[in-house]
Amino acid sequence: YWEVFRQGSYWEVVRTHALLFPSALLGLLVLVPGTLLFFLAGLYAGRAGIMDVLARGEGPFRKVLWLGLTFGAIGMGIGQWTGTFADGFLLHMVGVMIGTIGAWGFTLAYISGLVLLARNDRFKGLMNSFVPVGRMPLTTYLMQSVIATFLFYGYGLGLAGQVGAAAGVLLTVGIFAAQMVFSWLWLKSFALGPAEWLWRRLMYGRGVRLRAASAGE
Numbered sequence: 001y002w003e004v005f006r007q008g009s010y011w012e013v014v015r016t017h018a019l020l021f022p023s024a025l026l027g028l029l030v031l032v033p034g035t036l037l038f039f040l041a042g043l044y045a046g047r048a049g050i051m052d053v054l055a056r057g058e059g060p061f062r063k064v065l066w067l068g069l070t071f072g073a074i075g076m077g078i079g080q081w082t083g084t085f086a087d088g089f090l091l092h093m094v095g096v097m098i099g100t101i102g103a104w105g106f107t108l109a110y111i112s113g114l115v116l117l118a119r120n121d122r123f124k125g126l127m128n129s130f131v132p133v134g135r136m137p138l139t140t141y142l143m144q145s146v147i148a149t150f151l152f153y154g155y156g157l158g159l160a161g162q163v164g165a166a167a168g169v170l171l172t173v174g175i176f177a178a179q180m181v182f183s184w185l186w187l188k189s190f191a192l193g194p195a196e197w198l199w200r201r202l203m204y205g206r207g208v209r210l211r212a213a214s215a216g217e
Contacts, residue, residue: 005153005160013153026093034100038107061112068109075102132183133176136193140179147175 004016044050079099082091117123133140150156151171152163163171186193190210192200200208 002161006158006162007154010153010155013155031100034104038104061115065109065112065116068105068107068112071105072102072107072109073105075099075105078102129180129184132187133180135187136183136196138199139193139195140183142195143179143182144175 004012008016075098079095079102082095082098114127118127152158152160154160183193190197192208192210194210197208197210
């Protein structure tokens with residue numbers, strides 16, 4: 001499949017993804033429950049007042065950070081090992097589930113780390129620089145998909161399978177940094193990102209203001 005992704009036309013890539021779709025559904029059997037669990041955890045956090053605790057800067061974030069990193073590293077390590085070396089579908093799926101639990105650990109670590117940075121006066125300026133891109137999450141996500149398919153698929157630069165880990169990290173940071181700048185420039189003139197505006201327009205079924213209000217409005 002890598003050759004198709006790297007050298008194929010747009011429709012050849014679409015056809016290959018369609019052929020891979022049944023196997024992707026098996027992965028959803030593991031990913032969907034985990035994703036639903038995160039939604040429920042967020043709902044619980046809101047109702048239990050945990051967000052108020054975060055706003056006051058309380059909570060054992062350092063402990064959660066290190067516990068999350070530990071469980072994340074172990075879980076993801078086992079998941080990667082089984083995905084690479086394990087024989088048999090059942091063992092592979094067990095590895096996927098353990099890897100998913102590891103991803104939960106890393107998620108908690110990321111959240112705790114960001115809270116700790118936000119509470120540190122030395123990093124407030126840095127954290128504030130993420131506000132514009134945080135106000136345009138759907139636009140940012142869709143842009144990443146468009147950029148990545150252009151970079152890696154055959155109808156673009158065809159880099160699939162040719163970018164190493166270090167180059168991949170640099171590429172990821174570069175793309176996100178460019179999106180941060182784009183979001184900052186966009187929100188100087190507009191109140192919403194383009195995808196967020198379209199989403200609200202479709203949801204509400206009426207006009208939604210796109211341009212930012214001027215000082216006299």
